[in-house]
Amino acid sequence: MSERTPSREHWGTRIGLVLAMAGNAIGLGNFLRFPVQATQNGGGAFMIPYFCALLCLGIPLMWCEWAMGRLGGSKGHGTTPGIFTILWKHPLAKYIGLMGIVFPLGVVFYYNYVEAWTLAYAVFSATGKYFGITDVAGMKGFLSTFQGAGAPLGVSMLGYFFFLITFSLNVWILSGGIAKGIERLATIGMPILFLFAILLVVRVFTLGTPDPAVPENSVVNGLGFIWNPDFSQLANSKVWLAAAGQIFFTLSVGFGAIQCYASYLREKDDVVVTGLSTASANEFVEVILGGSLAIPIAFAFFGRTETLAIAQGGSFNLGFAAMPIIFQKLAFGKLLGTMWFFLLFIAGITSSVALMQPLITFLKDELGCTHKKALTATAGLCFVMAHVVILGLHHGTLDEIDFWCGTFGVALFALAETLIFVWVFGPDNAWAEIEKGAQVPAPRIFYYVMKYVTPLYLLVLFVAWTWQQGPAVLTMRGVAPADQAWRWGARLAMLGVFLGLCWLVSRSTRLKRLTEAKP
Amino acid sequence: MTTTGWLFLACCWTLMTFLTVWCFSKILGPQRKPR
Numbered sequence: 001m002s003e004r005t006p007s008r009e010h011w012g013t014r015i016g017l018v019l020a021m022a023g024n025a026i027g028l029g030n031f032l033r034f035p036v037q038a039t040q041n042g043g044g045a046f047m048i049p050y051f052c053a054l055l056c057l058g059i060p061l062m063w064c065e066w067a068m069g070r071l072g073g074s075k076g077h078g079t080t081p082g083i084f085t086i087l088w089k090h091p092l093a094k095y096i097g098l099m100g101i102v103f104p105l106g107v108v109f110y111y112n113y114v115e116a117w118t119l120a121y122a123v124f125s126a127t128g129k130y131f132g133i134t135d136v137a138g139m140k141g142f143l144s145t146f147q148g149a150g151a152p153l154g155v156s157m158l159g160y161f162f163f164l165i166t167f168s169l170n171v172w173i174l175s176g177g178i179a180k181g182i183e184r185l186a187t188i189g190m191p192i193l194f195l196f197a198i199l200l201v202v203r204v205f206t207l208g209t210p211d212p213a214v215p216e217n218s219v220v221n222g223l224g225f226i227w228n229p230d231f232s233q234l235a236n237s238k239v240w241l242a243a244a245g246q247i248f249f250t251l252s253v254g255f256g257a258i259q260c261y262a263s264y265l266r267e268k269d270d271v272v273v274t275g276l277s278t279a280s281a282n283e284f285v286e287v288i289l290g291g292s293l294a295i296p297i298a299f300a301f302f303g304r305t306e307t308l309a310i311a312q313g314g315s316f317n318l319g320f321a322a323m324p325i326i327f328q329k330l331a332f333g334k335l336l337g338t339m340w341f342f343l344l345f346i347a348g349i350t351s352s353v354a355l356m357q358p359l360i361t362f363l364k365d366e367l368g369c370t371h372k373k374a375l376t377a378t379a380g381l382c383f384v385m386a387h388v389v390i391l392g393l394h395h396g397t398l399d400e401i402d403f404w405c406g407t408f409g410v411a412l413f414a415l416a417e418t419l420i421f422v423w424v425f426g427p428d429n430a431w432a433e434i435e436k437g438a439q440v441p442a443p444r445i446f447y448y449v450m451k452y453v454t455p456l457y458l459l460v461l462f463v464a465w466t467w468q469q470g471p472a473v474l475t476m477r478g479v480a481p482a483d484q485a486w487r488w489g490a491r492l493a494m495l496g497v498f499l500g501l502c503w504l505v506s507r508s509t510r511l512k513r514l515t516e517a518k519p
Numbered sequence: 520m521t522t523t524g525w526l527f528l529a530c531c532w533t534l535m536t537f538l539t540v541w542c543f544s545k546i547l548g549p550q551r552k553p554r
Contacts, residue, residue: 014546044527224520227528277542284539287531439545 008073010264012179014274019186021261021278022285023350025252026193028114030286031344032315034246035295038226039311041242042233047287049234049243054283057244057457060450061253061414062279063442064421066271067433069262078263078361080256080417081505085514087425094505094514096420099413100256101358102498106405107255108355108382110389110398115348116166118341120146120159121320125337130324136310139321147393154394163390166349171379173353174360177371178264182353189346196343197289203336204297210329214303222299225307226291241464244457249406250286251279254414257354260361268437293340298322301329319344356382366508381497388493395486396479403473404494411462418455427451 011017038046072083080100084093124130130142148156173181209218233239248254262271298307298318310322327337356378363374389398422430431447471477476484508514 018543018546044524047527047531220520223528224524228521228524229527273542273545276538277546280535280538280542284535287535 008076008078008264009178010266012183014269016179016183016187017261017265018274018277018281019190020182020350020354021258021274022281023186023190023347024257024261024354025250025278025282025351026190026285027250027252027347027351028118028315028319028344029246029249030282030290030347031197031293032290032319034250034286034290035226035293036311036315036318037242037246038291039295039308041239042230042236043225044227044229045231045233046239046243049240050246052240053244053247053457054279056449056453057461058247058251058253059276059279060446060454061418062251062258062275063271063434063446064418064430064450064454065253065258066262066265066275067430067436068417068421069259070265070267070269070271070436071433072259073263073265074267076365078260078365079358080259081362081508082366082514083259083263084417084420087420093420094509095502096416098498098501098505099409099416100259101362101501102494103405103409103413104255104257104355104358105382105385105497106401106409106494108352109385110401111348111352111355112167112170112382112386113163113389113393113398115345115352116159116162117143117146117320118344118348119166120162121324122338122341122345123162125324125327125334125341128334131328131334134325134328136306136317136321136325139324140317143316143320148390149394153391155390160390163386167379167383167386170349170352170356171375173349174356174375174379175372182261182357185353186350189350193343193346193350194285194289196339196346197285197293200336200339200343201289201292203330204293204300207297207300210300217300217303219296219300221304222296222307223292225299225304226295241461244461245465248410248414248461250282252351252354254410254417255355256358256413260358261354263361270437270439271434272438272442273440294318294323297326301326362504366513367504367511368513385493385497388490392486392490395483397486397490400473400487400490401494403469404491407465407469408462411458411465415455415458415462418450418458422450422455 080097081094084097327333363369
């Protein structure tokens, strides 16, 4: 195919690209999900399956997605419907590629709302709005009220106000395009995130033992809570699955967003070192900074038993219920609380813009829309669909969309993209694509890992997740009858989005934009 | 915190720090011509 888009946008600087990609990967999960997973799955021993998954799943997938994106971009296709058409000359390829637009969209439908909570809590910390509530149950009640429990339509005006601000910020950033919007956000936001996280870690490490009367409740013992290995857990397959899942989510592979960002690379730009830099920055934030904040400080203030209960209550329990109580007990608590929640907000917004970008790029590349038109259509769809989550939050619509798009979907898509890139396009072609322009050669062993181990790992993950959660979600086991209609509504809405995009793909095919690609 | 806990922490932190510093030195350092 001819180079249809000679004026295609590019990243301004290499460091800007790495920070934007790292921003895509670094999300709330680095600070909230990782420490909870480590605590619940064998402590230090969790790091053994975690690093195995990083080497066999995370890094190979990362390189595949970067190489696919760069290849697609060089031929004017920035999203997976077009990229898959280049890799596999089959009419089905573009429809399979649609998953790389639908699933990130599904996630962003609820992610913007959750992101709004972090912004709201940053403001609440600065103003001391929740100060005075000193127990976890009270903070849970505060969060629940903020989320609209008991309010008309199940929506609080304050929560909706922060959603509007967050959503507008996302749209404003995306209006700047790649270099002037997303890259600028990353070059400003990521250093702030690093700075705030390091300052908070320093504060946690200098806490020592907050209550001298209970010397066992210390930060050091809190670190031990995460790092002391329980080797017996290594025999448990669930621990290996949890580690693989954590790597999968933390690197944001299987979403289609990496390919989209990588499509704005130049044809001979390196992907080996640049991709690895993104992964290592994400891991640094997760393992070193994320692992040193919420759990150690919670342990120092609440002790082993209560921290375990908080962790078992989930990541949001830790972030939004336990942490605000701790900030009230610290000097400069308002400042520290603001930093914590603003850090989460930056982690969130750098991810949400990445999740919205694939549809914008698709509309521009495959349908010839202008940036303004593509952004308006994407923002309009995301705004309308966010209301399925906002209005149905207390009826489980967020969980429903999260399962289909954020768990089942990404595993299915990652499996499909690996098979298409490595097995259909050919392992030698795939490897040559990764190696093209490489600043440092990728170790050859990854050729075999990518060819055999990664697809197998993904297959096991996909089958296990579907087996573990699928039947319960599908049959709505344990869901109150009143909530079932809401969940069905969420499913139908997602199906509608998928069918609408299928129509756009077929329209693009008629316009001869998705049929001319050559391998 | 047990000794093995400290050992795990030290190994993981060193590995992550080394990898990040190495990658960013390549990114920010003088650019060699791609192979």
